[in-house]
Amino acid sequence: MTATTMTSMQRTLTALGQQEPDRVPLFLLTTLHGARELGMSIEAYFSRSEHVVEGQMRLLEKYRGDCLYPFYYASIEVEAWGGSTLFLPDGPPLCGAPVIRRPADIDSLVPPSVMASPPLLKVLETIRELKARVADTVPIIGVAISPFSLPVMQMGFDRYIELLYEDPQRFERLMQANEAFVVEWANAQLAAGATAICYFDPVSSTTNIPRELYLKTGQQVAKRTIARIQGPTATHLASGRCLPILADIADTGTAVVGVSILEDLAELKTAAHKRVSLLGNLNGVEMRRWTPAQAEAEVRRAIAKAGPGGGFLLGDNHGEIPWQVPDEVLLAIADAVERWGRYPLDWLADWHDSD
Numbered sequence: 521m522t523a524t525t526m527t528s529m530q531r532t533l534t535a536l537g538q539q540e541p542d543r544v545p546l547f548l549l550t551t552l553h554g555a556r557e558l559g560m561s562i563e564a565y566f567s568r569s570e571h572v573v574e575g576q577m578r579l580l581e582k583y584r585g586d587c588l589y590p591f592y593y594a595s596i597e598v599e600a601w602g603g604s605t606l607f608l609p610d611g612p613p614l615c616g617a618p619v620i621r622r623p624a625d626i627d628s629l630v631p632p633s634v635m636a637s638p639p640l641l642k643v644l645e646t647i648r649e650l651k652a653r654v655a656d657t658v659p660i661i662g663v664a665i666s667p668f669s670l671p672v673m674q675m676g677f678d679r680y681i682e683l684l685y686e687d688p689q690r691f692e693r694l695m696q697a698n699e700a701f702v703v704e705w706a707n708a709q710l711a712a713g714a715t716a717i718c719y720f721d722p723v724s725s726t727t728n729i730p731r732e733l734y735l736k737t738g739q740q741v742a743k744r745t746i747a748r749i750q751g752p753t754a755t756h757l758a759s760g761r762c763l764p765i766l767a768d769i770a771d772t773g774t775a776v777v778g779v780s781i782l783e784d785l786a787e788l789k790t791a792a793h794k795r796v797s798l799l800g801n802l803n804g805v806e807m808r809r810w811t812p813a814q815a816e817a818e819v820r821r822a823i824a825k826a827g828p829g830g831g832f833l834l835g836d837n838h839g840e841i842p843w844q845v846p847d848e849v850l851l852a853i854a855d856a857v858e859r860w861g862r863y864p865l866d867w868l869a870d871w872h873d874s875d
Contacts, residue, residue, distance in 0.1 A: 528586035528658040529715075532833065536775060538794045539830045544823055544861035547799060547835035548585040548850060549661075551592070552612065552843040554578070562843075563607035566592050569645040576646075577653060582847075584854045586833075588654065590646040591663040591840070592639075594720070597705065598673045600637035610843050620675035623683060626690045631701035634708045644712040651713025659716065661754070662709030666721035667698030667745055668738040684729075684737065695741055703748045710751040719746065719753045719774065720839065725760025727782075734765055742772040754778065754799060759838045763791060770795040781837040785825035789832070797831040802853070804836040808844040812852035819856035824871050827861065834861070 526534065526542045534541035554575020555565035565571045576588050595605045595615035604616030620626060634640050650660050665673070671680040671694060683691050706717045723729065724738035746753050755769055756778030762769060763783045770777075770792070779788050779800035788798055802818055810818070819834065826832040834857060841850070860867065 529656055532586055532659050535830045535833060536797050537830065538797070540828075540863040541830065543863060544827050544857060545586040545833045546584070546854065546857045546861070547587050547661075547833045548579075548583050548841060548853070549587075549589050549591070549835055549839055550579050550583065550585075550841045550850070551589060553841065553845075553850075556843075557582070561607075561609065562611075562613065566607075566613070569642045569649065572646045573649045573653070576650060580658065583850050584858070587659045587661050588650050589661050589663075590643060590650055590714075591661070591718075592643055592646075594665055595673055596639045596643065597665050597670065597701075599639045600632045600634070600701075600705075601674065602632075603673070612840060612843075615673040618673075618675045618679075620671070620679075620694075623679075623687060623690050626683075626694050626697075629694065629697045631697045631704075634701075634704045640705065640708070644708055647709055647712040647714050660714050661716055661718050662706065662712075662714035663718045663720060664702050664706040664709070664749075666719050666724070666738075666742065666755075667695055667702045668741040669721050669723040670698050670702070672723060680723075684733070691737070699741065699745050699748075702745055706749045706751075706753075710749070714751070716752040716754060716775070717749055718778075718839065719749075719755045720758055721755055722758040722760050724765070724769075725757040725762060725780075726764045727757075727760035727780075731765050731768070735768060739765075739768055739772060742769075742774070746773045752776075756799070756839045763788060766791045767793075767795070776833065778835070778839055779837065785822055789826045792831065794829075794831060797833065798826055799833045799835050800826075801837040802835065804838045804840070804842050804845070807836065807849055808842060808846075810849050810852075812848055812855075815849050815852035816856040816859075819853055820860045820871075823857075823860050823865065824868055827865055828868065 531541040532545045557578045593613040603619045606614040752775045754776035755774040781803040
């Protein structure tokens with residue numbers, strides 16, 4: 521199916537239906553760039569919902585993407601648990617001290633109420649206002665850190681891995697609390713107007729744990745959690761590898777998988793077997809140093825490998841464009857999608873990968 525002109529929502533839904541829309545949807549997940557657009561520090565930008573609304577609307581128009589991304593920063597969820605955030609002048613905010621200081625703290629852990637958390641209410645207000653601006657013409661992507669990956673910020677990666685391997689009872693207790701929180705948080709975003717939820721789950725990647733452990737832990741958590749989220753989800757492993765578990769991720773009921781530059785898009789497309797769509801996999805780190813010509817070449821290569829037949833959203837491989845990526849590169853990406861992403865992809869007959 522090819523239409524002359526589609527809205528971003530129509531374009532995205534057609535691609536997710538494993539059909540070819542008018543062009544490949546462009547999901548530029550820009551967050552920090554909104555602060556630059558408004559001439560603010562990152563901390564000031566994220567202090568008020570109206571700043572993020574204005575930033576997202578400007579970025580949507582400037583880069584000609586196909587989604588709005590009201591994600592603030594990962595540690596905003598930990599703020600709801602009593603944690604803190606460290607703001608940087610030129611990068612994503614970082615999580616402060618762990619809220620779980622020793623494993624025994626898990627025994628009395630109570631999930632916070634989303635509606636009693638000022639930071640989360642600020643995100644919900646952002647989603648509501650963006651929905652009022654675009655209605656159903658542009659997908660609005662909410663974000664929830666998976667219950668399985670949230671403990672990295674709650675207690676630190678090293679202590680969490682020890683818990684995962686050595687204390688199964690407390691691990692299950694922690695998952696119970698986290699699942700209750702994530703389900704409430706995801707559904708609150710959907711109720712506010714989000715179209716779908718990006719379920720960030722980097723710990724599940726085979727970059728971090730073996731498939732056997734994922735099947736016993738992260739996959740079971742995802743199955744339980746996603747089943748209770750009242751809207752579509754996209755699972756993102758934040759640059760981690762997923763090819764060995766792609767079919768297992770599909771079994772959780774998710775609709776999209778964010779894929780890494782560390783794996784070949786053509787192999788991922790074959791492995792997806794139309795059970796899930798792919799989001800990726802432009803290299804956000806290298807993107808900082810691209811020329812416009814390099815940006816065009818990378819866009820063309822990604823579309824050639826994963827674009828045919830639909831089921832593909834072009835974006836970065838991590839889920840957030842770094843602050844240091846210049847405008848000229850992002851504009852070159854948008855131009856390249858307009859040039860090479862139009863269906864039917866007739867130019868593929870003469871295309872040869874230079875790698």
